Structure formats: structure tokens, C-alpha cells
Amino acid sequence: MTVSETTMKETVQATWKKRPLIISGPCSAETEEQVLETAQRLAKTGKVNMLRAGIWKPRTRPGSFEGIGTKGLPWMQQAKKLTGLPITVEVATAKQVEDALHFDVDVLWIGARTTVNPFSVQEVADALKGVKLPVLIKNPINPDLELWTGAVERVAKAGIDQIGLIHRGFSAYGNSEYRNAPMWHLAIEMKRRNPELPFINDPSHICGRRDILLDVMQKAVNLDYDGFIIESHIDPDKAWSDAKQQVTPERLAEMLDEIVWRKEDS
Numbered sequence: 001m002t003v004s005e006t007t008m009k010e011t012v013q014a015t016w017k018k019r020p021l022i023i024s025g026p027c028s029a030e031t032e033e034q035v036l037e038t039a040q041r042l043a044k045t046g047k048v049n050m051l052r053a054g055i056w057k058p059r060t061r062p063g064s065f066e067g068i069g070t071k072g073l074p075w076m077q078q079a080k081k082l083t084g085l086p087i088t089v090e091v092a093t094a095k096q097v098e099d100a101l102h103f104d105v106d107v108l109w110i111g112a113r114t115t116v117n118p119f120s121v122q123e124v125a126d127a128l129k130g131v132k133l134p135v136l137i138k139n140p141i142n143p144d145l146e147l148w149t150g151a152v153e154r155v156a157k158a159g160i161d162q163i164g165l166i167h168r169g170f171s172a173y174g175n176s177e178y179r180n181a182p183m184w185h186l187a188i189e190m191k192r193r194n195p196e197l198p199f200i201n202d203p204s205h206i207c208g209r210r211d212i213l214l215d216v217m218q219k220a221v222n223l224d225y226d227g228f229i230i231e232s233h234i235d236p237d238k239a240w241s242d243a244k245q246q247v248t249p250e251r252l253a254e255m256l257d258e259i260v261w262r263k264e265d266s
């Protein structure tokens with residue numbers, strides 16, 4: 001292990017303990033320029049601890065942009081080199097885990113459409129055996145805490161000892177203020193059952209629109225969440241996925257300033 005690799009591992013360990021832990025970046029990596037500019041603008045705010053971007057996108061319907069694929073991984077690695085921010089990507093298959101590890105990704109996350117499927121979670125967990133990386137696990141798209149718990153257990157049994165939970169809301173049929181109903185009581189019950197696991201809020205996928213992000217973030221702070229994973233884009237309206245819910249890095253910084261933090265966090 002080189003000195004800079006050792007330093008990066010220490011950075012990730014320190015980042016994992018940061019409160020609030022703020023993870024941000026685009027829904028999808030689109031181009032190298034977009035990833036690098038986003039990372040640099042996020043780093044400049046001084047308020048973000050980790051860079052996210054979807055490389056493989058599990059879209060509900062075929063025909064939407066399904067992610068840039070493996071070629072986006074070197075862009076993330078370059079963004080990390082430029083900014084010092086650890087990087088995280090979503091993985092849904094063993095091959096994606098293998099590819100992500102090949103590119104020195106610091107943290108992996110399991111998406112809501114994967115958590116829902118025990119076969120997929122098991123495949124990812126098996127690919128993680130012997131790997132020492134933190135893994136964040138989103139709630140399943142349906143309001144089932146047992147599925148969420150099962151995913152945590154499968155990943156833990158694979159030997160991963162740093163697991164975090166992401167609350168991204170639950171699918172509901174019909175019109176609602178939210179894209180995914182927060183069902184705060186379920187999330188809080190999961191938090192109560194797993195007090196030792198970092199509990200992160202994903203306001204972007206709960207809201208589906210940027211005008212109500214701040215309200216959801218404030219609620220999460222009031223409920224003592226450990227941080228956020230929130231989407232940001234250099235030109236949100238032109239994003240290739242989830243355009244309506246993304247904000248610029250600068251707007252994210254403003255929102256983080258507008259939140260009334262609990263005393264312990266400020």
C-alpha cells in the first residue's frame with residue numbers, strides 16, 4: 001500500500017465518523033467534465049464529505065438513460081484525485097462490485113431496487129467477501145423493514161463491518177406531494193432497531209422536486225439523522241436523470257446553511 005493509499009483509507013475512516021455526513025453529487029455520471037466540475041464545485045463549498053454518482057442506473061422503464069457504465073469509474077477516480085473527496089457508487093451485481101473495486105471506490109451503496117430482492121443482495125454480498133469497505137444500504141422501494149433488515153444481515157454476514165442505512169422513502173401509488181412517501185415512522189423504527197448504524201437521509205429521492213428538499217432535510221435533522229445523501233448537478237435542469245430534484249452545488253451549500261442544526265452538530 002502506498003502512502004497516499006494509506007492516507008485515503010484514513011480519510012474514509014474519518015469521513016465515516018463525520019456528523020453530519022454529507023454525501024453529494026449527480027444522480028448519474030454523464031461526462032468526464034460534468035463529474036469533475038461537480039466534484040470541484042462541491043469541494044469548494046467546504047461542506048461536502050463524499051462524492052456520489054450513479055454509474056449503472058436501475059431505471060424503472062427501459063428506454064431511459066441507464067447509466068454511462070464502467071467508463072465513468074475513471075472519472076470518479078480522477079475527481080477524488082483532484083478534490084480529495086472519497087467516492088461512492090451504487091452496485092447491483094457482482095460484476096459491478098468487481099469493476100468498482102478495480103477503480104478504488106471508497107464506499108459502495110445498494111439501491112432501493114436491489115434491497116428489495118434477496119437474490120440480488122446475496123449476489124452483491126458474496127462479491128463483497130474479503131472486502132473491507134463501508135456499504136450503505138437504501139431502504140427497499142416497498143415499506144418492508146424485514147427486507148431492509150435482511151439486506152443488512154446478508155451484507156454483515158459477508159464480513160462487512162461498516163454498514164450505514166439510507167432512508168429514501170417508499171413507493172406509493174397515486175398522486176402525492178412526494179415522489180416516495182417518507183413514512184417517517186418506519187424509518188425511525190429501523191433507526192431504533194439499529195442504533196449503532198449511521199442513518200442517512202436521501203431527500204432527493206423522497207421529494208422528487210427541489211422546492212421541498214429543505215423541509216425534508218430539516219425534518220431529518222430534527223429526527224437526529226446522521227447526514228444526507230443528496231443529488232447535485234452543475235446544470236440541474238439538463239441532468240440526464242432525476243433533473244427535477246437536483247440542485248447546484250452552490251444551492252446545496254445555501255440549504256445546508258439554512259438548516260437549523262441541533263446544537264451537537266453545529
Ligand code: PEP
Nearest residue numbers: 027054111112113168205
Ligand atoms: C439514486 O440514488 O440515484 C437512485 C437510483 O436511488 P434509489 O435507489 O433510491 O431509487
Ligand code: MN
Nearest residue numbers: 027231241242
Ligand atoms: Mn437519482
